[in-house]
Amino acid sequence: xxxxxxxxxxxxxxxxxxxxxxxxxxxxxxxxxxxxxxxxxxxxxxxxxxxxxxxxxxxxxxxxxxxxxxxxxxxxxxxxxxxxxxxxxxxxxxxxxxxxxxxxxxxxxxxxxxxxxxxxxxxxxxxxxxxxxxxxxxxxxxxxxxxxxxxxxxxxxxxxxxxxxxxxxxxxxxxxxxxxxxxxxxxxxxxxxxxxxxxxxxxxxxxxxxxxxxxxxxxxxxxxxxxxxxxxxxxxxxxxxxxxxxxxxxxxxxxxxxxxxxxxxxxxxxxxxxxxxxxxxxxxxxxxxxxxxxxxxxxxxxxxxxxxxxxxxxxxxxxxxxxxxxxxxxxxxxxxxxxxxxxxxxxxxxxxxxxxxxxxxxxxxxxxxxxxxxxxxxxxxxxxxxxxxxx
Amino acid sequence: xxxxxxxxxxxxxxxxxxxxxxxxxxxxxxxxxxxxxxxxxxxxxxxxxxxxxxxxxxxxxxxxxxxxxxxxxxxxxxxxxxxxxxxxxxxxxxxxxxxxxxxxxxxxxxxxxxxxxxxxxxxxxxxxxxxxxxxxxxxxxxxxxxxxxxxxxxxxxxxxxxxxxxxxxxxxxxxxxxxxxxxxxxxxxxxxxxxxxxxxxxxxxxxxxxxxxxxxxxxxxxxxxxxxxxxxxxxxxxxxxxxxxxxxxxxxxxxxxxxxxxxxxxxxxxxxxxxxxxxxxxxxxxxxxxxxxxxxxxxxxxxxxxxxxxxxxxxxxxxxxxxxxxxxxxxxxxxxxxxxxxxxxxxxxxxxxxxxxxxxxxxx
Numbered sequence: 001x002x003x004x005x006x007x008x009x010x011x012x013x014x015x016x017x018x019x020x021x022x023x024x025x026x027x028x029x030x031x032x033x034x035x036x037x038x039x040x041x042x043x044x045x046x047x048x049x050x051x052x053x054x055x056x057x058x059x060x061x062x063x064x065x066x067x068x069x070x071x072x073x074x075x076x077x078x079x080x081x082x083x084x085x086x087x088x089x090x091x092x093x094x095x096x097x098x099x100x101x102x103x104x105x106x107x108x109x110x111x112x113x114x115x116x117x118x119x120x121x122x123x124x125x126x127x128x129x130x131x132x133x134x135x136x137x138x139x140x141x142x143x144x145x146x147x148x149x150x151x152x153x154x155x156x157x158x159x160x161x162x163x164x165x166x167x168x169x170x171x172x173x174x175x176x177x178x179x180x181x182x183x184x185x186x187x188x189x190x191x192x193x194x195x196x197x198x199x200x201x202x203x204x205x206x207x208x209x210x211x212x213x214x215x216x217x218x219x220x221x222x223x224x225x226x227x228x229x230x231x232x233x234x235x236x237x238x239x240x241x242x243x244x245x246x247x248x249x250x251x252x253x254x255x256x257x258x259x260x261x262x263x264x265x266x267x268x269x270x271x272x273x274x275x276x277x278x279x280x281x282x283x284x285x286x287x288x289x290x291x292x293x294x295x296x297x298x299x300x301x302x303x304x305x306x307x308x309x310x311x312x313x314x315x316x317x318x319x320x321x322x323x324x325x326x327x328x329x330x331x332x333x334x335x336x337x338x339x340x341x342x343x344x345x346x347x348x349x350x351x352x353x354x355x356x357x358x359x360x361x362x363x364x365x366x367x368x369x370x371x372x373x374x375x376x377x378x379x380x381x382x383x384x385x386x387x388x389x390x391x
Numbered sequence: 392x393x394x395x396x397x398x399x400x401x402x403x404x405x406x407x408x409x410x411x412x413x414x415x416x417x418x419x420x421x422x423x424x425x426x427x428x429x430x431x432x433x434x435x436x437x438x439x440x441x442x443x444x445x446x447x448x449x450x451x452x453x454x455x456x457x458x459x460x461x462x463x464x465x466x467x468x469x470x471x472x473x474x475x476x477x478x479x480x481x482x483x484x485x486x487x488x489x490x491x492x493x494x495x496x497x498x499x500x501x502x503x504x505x506x507x508x509x510x511x512x513x514x515x516x517x518x519x520x521x522x523x524x525x526x527x528x529x530x531x532x533x534x535x536x537x538x539x540x541x542x543x544x545x546x547x548x549x550x551x552x553x554x555x556x557x558x559x560x561x562x563x564x565x566x567x568x569x570x571x572x573x574x575x576x577x578x579x580x581x582x583x584x585x586x587x588x589x590x591x592x593x594x595x596x597x598x599x600x601x602x603x604x605x606x607x608x609x610x611x612x613x614x615x616x617x618x619x620x621x622x623x624x625x626x627x628x629x630x631x632x633x634x635x636x637x638x639x640x641x642x643x644x645x646x647x648x649x650x651x652x653x654x655x656x657x658x659x660x661x662x663x664x665x666x667x668x669x670x671x672x673x674x675x676x677x678x679x680x681x682x683x684x685x686x687x688x689x690x691x692x693x694x695x696x697x698x699x700x701x702x703x704x705x706x707x708x709x710x711x712x713x714x715x716x717x718x719x720x721x722x723x724x725x726x727x728x729x730x731x732x733x734x735x736x737x738x739x740x741x742x743x744x745x746x747x748x749x750x751x752x753x754x755x
Contacts, residue, residue: 001393001400001685002393002682002685072392274753278752286672286675288675292678296394314668378661382660385657388667389667391643
């Protein structure tokens with residue numbers, strides 16, 4: 001057991017730094033560091049730059065075009081990206097549907113979808129939640145009825161993140177009404193351009209358009225887009241959720257935000273806030289090592305299981321605490337509202353209302369979602385209770 | 392970076408675990424606590440025979456040259472079984488101070504600790520200095536040591552004391568025989584079933600040959616001892632938290648109310664999940680701290696402060712929840728569960744509590 005990086009690891013870190021210095025798109029970097037919103041094209045440019053570097057599949061096996069990196073390399077990669085304040089790597093293709101396809105899909109599906117996911121030619125979104133199915137996900141009602149070599153899909157999905165940008169959606173659909181609700185669920189890939197799909201924005205309390213409702217009316221989906229077996233979708237869904245939870249804590253980004261917060265508050269005569277920051281920093285490093293322990297277990301042949309629930313719970317609690325401390329540190333300067341279109345005025349507010357302050361509340365409000373999405377933290381506790389404690 | 396225990400470390404854990412299961416049951420512990428301040432000479436002899444008293448010492452001094460990782464392994468298992476033997480006071484604290492010395496007397500004392508024939512306690516704490524461990528009044532003047540040390544761990548059984556004192560304004564550590572003229576010990580049971588004492592030194596003759604460490608080396612030796620001791624008791628707390636949540640899960644599965652096991656109730660399930668999470672994240676931070684200390688990382692002291700602060704919070708939460716979920720049984724002295732809470736409370740208070748270390752972490 002040792003904590004030191006090998007020479008090869010240090011050399012690898014230098015490679016990541018070189019990428020960030022030379023190949024990470026300059027226009028994305030500039031907007032990120034100024035706290036400006038990124039466009040769809042910015043996100044595509046960023047992901048394609050990772051692909052060109054050969055790093056898009058940073059946690060994929062080599063045989064599917066991934067890097068096959070060791071846990072240490074993944075850690076270094078994510079740490080350097082976090083320090084450089086890069087945008088979050090979109091999880092929908094790379095961390096969610098990708099692993100489902102290479103684990104449960106057939107050869108044609110692997111050939112058809114995986115290269116485009118890696119190259120970011122397709123933007124994916126996640127069709128899980130429904131208006132009547134949140135934490136009780138298995139109660140979902142969106143129906144797929146087999147009709148020859150097609151399924152006809154009817155129903156609706158909600159809270160669909162960035163569906164407005166998406167080319168494809170992976171959906172949990174009900175193919176059969178069974179006694180046990182989990183058994184009639186199937187996992188279907190649907191082209192967003194298919195006739196009968198409608199996307200409507202949902203504006204969240206931070207004023208942003210991030211999530212959507214997606215409606216399906218007699219949508220015709222080729223049967224070849226079914227992953228694995230009909231009726232086995234719940235198994236794939238759980239597998240995906242365990243992968244989703246992994247990395248959901250955003251430790252590197254939190255480290256970056258913490259650094260800014262500490263710089264901002266270093267001359268504050270507020271010992272209470274300083275202690276809160278210290279407490280947060282200690283817990284963040286505990287979380288980081290929990291992730292490392294999980295990565296190490298993965299490297300020894302395990303799968304992310306219920307342990308990833310710990311990371312989800314703690315990670316999102318810490319994210320939320322961080323955004324609260326930003327609000328606290330900014331004081332009254334949080335008041336002027338800066339929405340996606342900027343301040344509702346021809347002028348920007350005076351002096352102290354820096355980016356730090358004007359975005360503090362938006363972020364605080366936006367991050368309330370984290371303890372709700374990906375399986376609410378209460379659901380995570382149910383999972384741990386059952387799978388680990390055995391009660 | 393590698394986060395897996397070696398085969399050797401796993402074997403050590405297995406050995407300690409087996410010993411605790413077979414030779415150190417809770418009933419046995421309670422007898423030792425009640426009859427002899429938590430120390431049983433036969434058990435200590437077993438520790439010596441198993442080689443445990445030699446763990447952290449250099450090969451040159453007759454030890455196994457193991458480091459913080461192996462000590463943490465031992466303490467995690469001790470924590471699960473609530474081992475009350477004075478391993479911390481002797482092997483970790485005195486061991487750490489003695490190992491840093493080049494004095495022949497120190498080497499001789501180490502060999503006696505290893506074979507179990509002597510016990511040594513570090514006398515550093517004073518009534519007026521709180522956690523300002525270097526702000527001491529005990530002093531040496533003209534070859535005579537005067538002062539009072541307090542909360543000296545295992546004072547009842549110590550054959551000698553490593554006394555942290557001042558000579559003028561220079562720190563110095565002396566090894567003083569407990570039977571030397573002018574030394575008196577007033578010892579107490581501790582709240583968690585061990586023992587500590589006030590040790591008074593009144594015109595005790597201390598020659599140069601008794602100097603174990605002086606000047607900067609002496610204060611460094613105390614700091615290094617505190618870091619290692621904090622790491623060990625944090626590992627002990629991690630073991631205690633693990634045992635606490637496991638025992639609580641077991642109890643709630645057996646205890647029936649309203650016609651069913653109380654483990655069926657979601658309120659209790661979520662509370663136990665919280666206990667589990669606190670134990671796990673504490674363990675993760677323990678990994679970081681022990682690996683940094685093992686690798687002599689510059690950040691190690693800061694990380695240990697962070698760990699101690701985390702343990703202060705997590706172990707209190709786990710210990711209190713364990714008692715709560717055991718209901719009336721939780722507050723019964725005959726059950727082990729409340730003894731974990733007692734030990735957590737002592738662990739937090741030792742060598743800087745959560746508040747102290749949170750400030751420390753913030754300022755480092």
